[in-house]
Amino acid sequence: MAGVNIKMLASKLNISIATVSKALHDSHEISLATKQRVLALAKELNYVANPYASSLKGKSSKTIAVVIPEVADSFFALSINGIESIAQKNGYHVLIYLTHESFSNEQAILKVIQNGRVDGVIMSVSSETTHTDHIQELQQKGIPVVFFDRVCEGIDTVKITTNDFQSGFEATQHLIECGCKNISFFTISDKLAISQHRLEGHRQALKDHQMEFNEKDIVFCNNDEAFNYEAIKNLMKQKKHPDGVIASVEKLATTFYVVCKEFKISIPDKVKVIGFSNLAAAAILNPSLTTVTQPAFDMGNAAASGLFRILGEKVFNYQEESMVMPSALVVRDSTSSGK
Amino acid sequence: MAGVNIKMLASKLNISIATVSKALHDSHEISLATKQRVLALAKELNYVANPYASSLKGKSSKTIAVVIPEVADSFFALSINGIESIAQKNGYHVLIYLTHESFSNEQAILKVIQNGRVDGVIMSVSSETTHTDHIQELQQKGIPVVFFDRVCEGIDTVKITTNDFQSGFEATQHLIECGCKNISFFTISDKLAISQHRLEGHRQALKDHQMEFNEKDIVFCNNDEAFNYEAIKNLMKQKKHPDGVIASVEKLATTFYVVCKEFKISIPDKVKVIGFSNLAAAAILNPSLTTVTQPAFDMGNAAASGLFRILGEKVFNYQEESMVMPSALVVRDSTSSGK
DNA sequence: TTGAAAGCGCTAACAG
DNA sequence: CTGTTAGCGCTTTCAA
Numbered sequence: 001m002a003g004v005n006i007k008m009l010a011s012k013l014n015i016s017i018a019t020v021s022k023a024l025h026d027s028h029e030i031s032l033a034t035k036q037r038v039l040a041l042a043k044e045l046n047y048v049a050n051p052y053a054s055s056l057k058g059k060s061s062k063t064i065a066v067v068i069p070e071v072a073d074s075f076f077a078l079s080i081n082g083i084e085s086i087a088q089k090n091g092y093h094v095l096i097y098l099t100h101e102s103f104s105n106e107q108a109i110l111k112v113i114q115n116g117r118v119d120g121v122i123m124s125v126s127s128e129t130t131h132t133d134h135i136q137e138l139q140q141k142g143i144p145v146v147f148f149d150r151v152c153e154g155i156d157t158v159k160i161t162t163n164d165f166q167s168g169f170e171a172t173q174h175l176i177e178c179g180c181k182n183i184s185f186f187t188i189s190d191k192l193a194i195s196q197h198r199l200e201g202h203r204q205a206l207k208d209h210q211m212e213f214n215e216k217d218i219v220f221c222n223n224d225e226a227f228n229y230e231a232i233k234n235l236m237k238q239k240k241h242p243d244g245v246i247a248s249v250e251k252l253a254t255t256f257y258v259v260c261k262e263f264k265i266s267i268p269d270k271v272k273v274i275g276f277s278n279l280a281a282a283a284i285l286n287p288s289l290t291t292v293t294q295p296a297f298d299m300g301n302a303a304a305s306g307l308f309r310i311l312g313e314k315v316f317n318y319q320e321e322s323m324v325m326p327s328a329l330v331v332r333d334s335t336s337s338g339k
Numbered sequence: 340m341a342g343v344n345i346k347m348l349a350s351k352l353n354i355s356i357a358t359v360s361k362a363l364h365d366s367h368e369i370s371l372a373t374k375q376r377v378l379a380l381a382k383e384l385n386y387v388a389n390p391y392a393s394s395l396k397g398k399s400s401k402t403i404a405v406v407i408p409e410v411a412d413s414f415f416a417l418s419i420n421g422i423e424s425i426a427q428k429n430g431y432h433v434l435i436y437l438t439h440e441s442f443s444n445e446q447a448i449l450k451v452i453q454n455g456r457v458d459g460v461i462m463s464v465s466s467e468t469t470h471t472d473h474i475q476e477l478q479q480k481g482i483p484v485v486f487f488d489r490v491c492e493g494i495d496t497v498k499i500t501t502n503d504f505q506s507g508f509e510a511t512q513h514l515i516e517c518g519c520k521n522i523s524f525f526t527i528s529d530k531l532a533i534s535q536h537r538l539e540g541h542r543q544a545l546k547d548h549q550m551e552f553n554e555k556d557i558v559f560c561n562n563d564e565a566f567n568y569e570a571i572k573n574l575m576k577q578k579k580h581p582d583g584v585i586a587s588v589e590k591l592a593t594t595f596y597v598v599c600k601e602f603k604i605s606i607p608d609k610v611k612v613i614g615f616s617n618l619a620a621a622a623i624l625n626p627s628l629t630t631v632t633q634p635a636f637d638m639g640n641a642a643a644s645g646l647f648r649i650l651g652e653k654v655f656n657y658q659e660e661s662m663v664m665p666s667a668l669v670v671r672d673s674t675s676s677g678k
Numbered sequence: 679t680t681g682a683a684a685g686c687g688c689t690a691a692c693a694g
Numbered sequence: 695c696t697g698t699t700a701g702c703g704c705t706t707t708c709a710a
Contacts (some may be wrong), residue, residue, distance in 0.1 A: 003454065003480075005687055016697045021689060031695060046476065048454040051390035052400065053687035056702045061391065063434075071419050077411040084410075084437050093456070095402075096435045098423050115342065115387040116703090117432070137385065161424075193600040257623040281618060286625030344703055355681045370679060392703035395686045416710060455687090681710075686703105693698075 001100050002046045012186045013037055024049070026088035053101045055116065063093040064307065065113050067123040069101045069150075073280040074165045074249055076124070079148065082243075082300025083122055090308050092119075101188075101223040103128035110134045113143055119308045122300075124150040127189040127222070130165030144310045149294070150304035153193050158321040160299050164194050167292045167327045168201025171274045174290070174329060176209050177270055183211075184235060186219045186252045191230050198276070217242070222251055228252060232259045236271075250277040253289060274337040276327075287333035294327045343384045345598070353375055358493050364387070371518055374640065391603035394455065404452050406462040408440045408489075412589055413617040414635045415463070418487065421639025424460055431458075438470040439636040440562040441525075442467035444550045447617075449473045459646045466528040466561070483649045485660075487642035488633070492532050497645035499638050499658040503533050506631045507540025510585050510613045513668060517611055517676045519583030523574060525558045525591045537615070539586045556581070558593055567591060571598045580604070584612040591615055592628060596652050611674040615666075633666045 004026075011016040023038035041047075043063045055061045066083055068076050080096070087094050095118060099106040107124045109132065113121065115233065119144060123135075133154045138145055148160040175183055176251045185202050199218070204215045219235055221228040232252075235241060236259050240322055247253035255276030260267055267287055274290045275282070282289040284330070306321040345363075349356040354373065362369045362377035380386075394400045403421055407415050419435070426433050434457060439444040445465045450473065452460065459482060462474075471491045477484055478496070487499040514522055524541050528534045538557070545552045558574055560567040571591075574580060576600050586592035592614030599606055606612055606626055613629045614621070621628040645660040 003687090007687075017688080018698075019691080019696055020698090025689090028695060034695080045665050046453070048450065050395075050455045050687050052394045052455055053702090054689075055391045056389075056395060056687080056704090057689045071410065071423075072413065073418040074411060078418050080410050080435070084435070094435050096419070096423070098420070111387065114385070116389045116391055125518055140702085171657070217554075251619070254623060255621075256620055261623065279620060280590070280593055281620045281624060282594075284593060284624050285620060286627065288625065334657065342703090346703075356681055356704080357682075357706080359681090360703095364705090366707075368679060389703050392686090395688090395703080396705045398686085590689080679710105681707090684705105686705090686708085688702090689700100691698105691700090694696085 003050075003066060004047050006048065008046075009038065009041055009045070009047060010031040013041060016022040023164045034035045038140050056242035061116060061119050062091060063095060063118045064304075065095045065097060065109075065118040065123075065143070066123060067097045067099065067106065067109055069099050069126050069197075071096070071098060071122065074280070075141060075149070075250060075294060078278055078296035078302030079124075079303075082297040082302075083304040084300075086301055086304035088108035088307065092308075101128060103130075106133045112137050112324055114138060114143070118143065120311055121145045122303045122307055124148055125152060125192070126150075127192055127195075130191050134208045146307040146310070148299050150192055151193050158303070158310065160303045160306065160322070161194070161324050162294045163324055164327075165204070167248070167276070167329070168198035168248070169205045170201075170329050172202045172205035173209070173274075174331065174335060175203065175244040175246070175274065176274055178244070178268075178335050179244075180272055182217075182240075183244040183246065184217050184219055186221055186232070186245065186247045186249065186256070188221050188223075188249050188252075195248060198246075202246060221249070221255075225251075225255070226293045228255050229259065232256055233262075233285050233307065236260065236263055236265060241265070241271065245271060245273040247275040247277075250275060250279065253277055257285065257289075262326065268336050274329075274335060282330075283332065284335070287336075290332045290335040291330050292327050293330055295316065295325045299325055342389075343386050344389065345386075347385070348377065348380055348386060349584050352380060365532075368388075369512065380577060395563065395658040398556055400455060400458050402434060402457045404434045404436060404448075404457045404462075405458045406436045406438065406445065406448055406460060408438050408463065408465050410435070414488070414589060414633060417635035418463075418639030418642075421641075422643040423639075425640055425643035425647065426559070438465040440465045440467060442469075442524045448475045449477050449522060451479060453482070455566075457482065459650055460647055461642045463487055464491060464531070465489075466531055466534075468644075469530050481618070484575070484582065485512055485642050485646040485649070486637050489531055489533050497642070499549060499642045499645065499663040500533070500634045500659070501638065501666045502541070502663055503536035503666075504540040506557050506615070506668070507537035507585070508544045510542045510615075510631055510670050512542035512548070513670065513674060514583040514585070514611055514613065515544065515550065517583070517607075517674050518582075519611055520550075521581045522558075522583035522585065523556050523558055523559060523580075523581035525571070525584065525586045525595070527560050527562075527591075529559070534587060537585075541585060547590065560588070561595075564590075564621050566592050566596070571595055572601075574612075575599065577603055580610065582610050584610060586612065586616075589614060589616040592630075596624065607675050613668075613674060622670075622671065626675075627676040629671045630669050631666050634664045634671055638664055641656060 097109045151159040390415040485497045
């Protein structure tokens with residue numbers, strides 16, 4: 001039932017297992033006749049090599065790990081598509097691990113993939129991640145780690161990012177040009193480089209337009225839907241609520257819409273909003289949502305390509321592979337001025 | 340650098356590798372003192388067992404495969420969350436494979452996970468899957484396969500489904516009650532059991548209301564966005580376009596909205612629409628989308644639970660685990676009558 | 679309570 | 695061209 005192996009092929013053909021192994025790998029030192037006999041039987045018996053036995057010897061698991069905060073998020077889902085397409089092309093298998101934005105989960109995951117389970121790791125860190133010993137430990141064990149989107153700047157490796165500062169800048173500038181005087185910035189972390197950069201872009205735009213930045217205009221959200229809902233509700237129930245909002249994380253835009261709907265606050269009349277989002281449905285929201293859209297698929301693709309290039313080298317060379325892929329501001333009705 | 344192993348621990352402690360192995364597994368036949376010494380050194384050196392070596396001996400890979408058509412779809416993304424939470428709880432690792440709705444991809448994937456790579460498989464078949472030899476082959480090799488959502492009815496195993504017939508029925512009935520006379524049904528397959536059941540429910544509802552069913556009212560879509568867009572466009576550009584639409588697949592509702600927006604066909608005035616969807620954004624679409632919402636997370640959870648129960652048995656017993664989890668019709672503005 | 683040794687399935691060096 | 699053999703890291707009898 002389970003397990004037709006090399007030994008079985010060998011005994012059925014009355015040849016040695018070494019010959020079978022070589023035949024299966026199309027070695028030059030095996031006669032054509034033997035190869036054909038082996039291949040024929042292998043096909044007949046539906047032989048598939050036990051990957052873990054090969055891995056034990058060969059040192060390559062043909063497996064990578066993708067460690068991300070969440071999969072029910074269109075950015076990460078699309079990234080996975082990008083990663084998978086490259087992995088597939090290279091004959092690699094993809095293990096998925098979700099941190100759910102928890103640092104201790106992230107630590108536990110990296111720990112458990114340390115010894116041989118994977119050849120490399122592609123990750124986007126959790127919003128709680130501030131120190132990086134767990135990541136460096138992995139690197140020290142010879143397992144390359146590549147970052148995409150949420151990178152750790154202090155770590156020397158390939159980093160695929162998008163132009164977060166610029167995106168935050170443009171989003172804010174766009175709102176200002178639409179007449180917003182009082183802009184709120186929704187974020188999930190003050191630790192994440194990506195969040196910081198978006199916020200810095202935001203502040204720079206304010207500054208360039210001689211507008212004041214106030215710490216109170218930052219709304220910190222987290223992984224708890226109910227908490228976020230309350231926070232946004234508290235913000236919007238004020239008489240003098242903001243007239244512009246930047247949701248620097250996809251799901252926060254959705255929550256914001258829900259709150260506005262509930263309070264009957266009209267978008268874009270009373271408040272304009274821009275979401276950082278890859279939602280296909282952004283265009284058909286009520287009203288359609290102006291977005292900063294990241295090249296999610298391409299970023300996943302680039303991260304995987306970077307990883308495989310590293311895996312192909314004897315000595316890892318990280319520097320050159322890093323890249324910044326531009327996001328696009330797509331203007332829709334949620335920031336339209338007229339009406 | 341790479342690879343602190345049992346041998347290393349043993350030599351540093353001047354004991355045998357057998358003792359180390361037993362100590363690490365907290366065997367009763369090892370003294371407390373020795374256990375502590377081993378554990379201490381293991382922790383110090385950050386020892387993690389090579390999973391593939393264990394797997395080679397033990398026969399368990401502690402890994403399952405999830406084989407699905409697509410990940411950038413909120414139903415599947417949420418299902419993965421449900422699967423992952425159970426896998427995590429059982430100390431299992433999750434390999435993700437995407438078929439992209441292609442049968443040959445599906446075959447190739449099942450082939451490559453045949454020999455020891457995984458202990459079990461959770462899958463939702465591609466829209467092209469009509470015969471099932473590849474799946475049965477896996478079962479014959481002793482690898483249990485559990486289905487969720489898109490099941491193969493002919494195969495004896497655990498199947499987690501939702502009440503597709505009922506959902507199709509209720510969706511149609513709701514449209515009829517809203518006054519629709521001419522209802523179009525969007526699907527991606529006439530082979531998939533799930534699609535058939537939804538369609539059968541649709542037909543039954545029509546029949547119950549003495550309405551005629553016409554083959555022309557079925558719109559076949561596929562995995563090609565552009566194709567679907569054209570098909571829906573052709574449908575809606577007719578003078579006498581349908582006044583009701585059931586999108587039996589999530590993404591088709593989005594496409595439908597786009598087409599209506601382009602043609603300035605008002606929803607729900609000129610046409611009402613129901614989507615089979617788990618999109619969080621359904622409530623804030625323009626107009627908000629009436630949906631049939633599946634219990635995606637719970638279905639993934641149930642499928643994984645079923646698989647682990649099977650893995651815990653000596654002799655597999657499929658029958659009892661199958662279950663049908665109800666979907667919910669959530670009425671929103673896209674089918675509102677008044678206005 | 680500890681250790682020696684066989685072996686999981688495969689690969690690769692070396693011999694024939 | 696084919697076969698013998700050692701060994702990857704681990705678990706598990708069986709002996710000591």
